[in-house]
Amino acid sequence: MFTGEQIASLLTDVGVTHVVTVPDSTLGTWYAAIERTSKLTLVRVCREGEAWGVAGGLYLGGATPLVMIQCTGLFESGDALRNVLHDWKLPVFALIGYRSYLDQSTLPGDTCLVFTEPVLDAWRIDYRLVTEPSQLDAIRAHYLACREARRPGAAVIAEGKA
Structure with a gap:
């Protein structure tokens, strides 16, 4: 739906410093563009539960991390998500x-x-469902609103177009 360049540009524009992620065949197509961006650091972890703890530590250390996972990883990582958020x-x-x-x-x-x-x-995550490429600015707006309010949030990006 989005190119790696679009995502890297968005994340840079809103001030993200680190993208904590698990290798994934869909979201993973963005990795090269993220790595080419000098203002972003891609942090690969082994499991999604680990992503929340690493992102939490980065935040406590003064960084502005973002977790990037697939929904199946969301299911796997519930306890770590609960602790961090x-x-x-x-x-x-x-x-x-x-x-x-x-x-x-x-x-x-x-x-x-x-x-x-x-x-x-159930986890009380304030999220926005993104189903069309025209919603890139909706991700930006939701991210900035969450950051301003100092609360967690998510953009849930539809996948699976054949």
């Missing part, structure tokens, strides 16, 4: 890929469509 009350923002949202035929029976938004609601 709710117990520590750190305003970490996330870009979350919404697997199969645009084309369910790529993974018939994929339950990501059943659970992603209810899980975000």
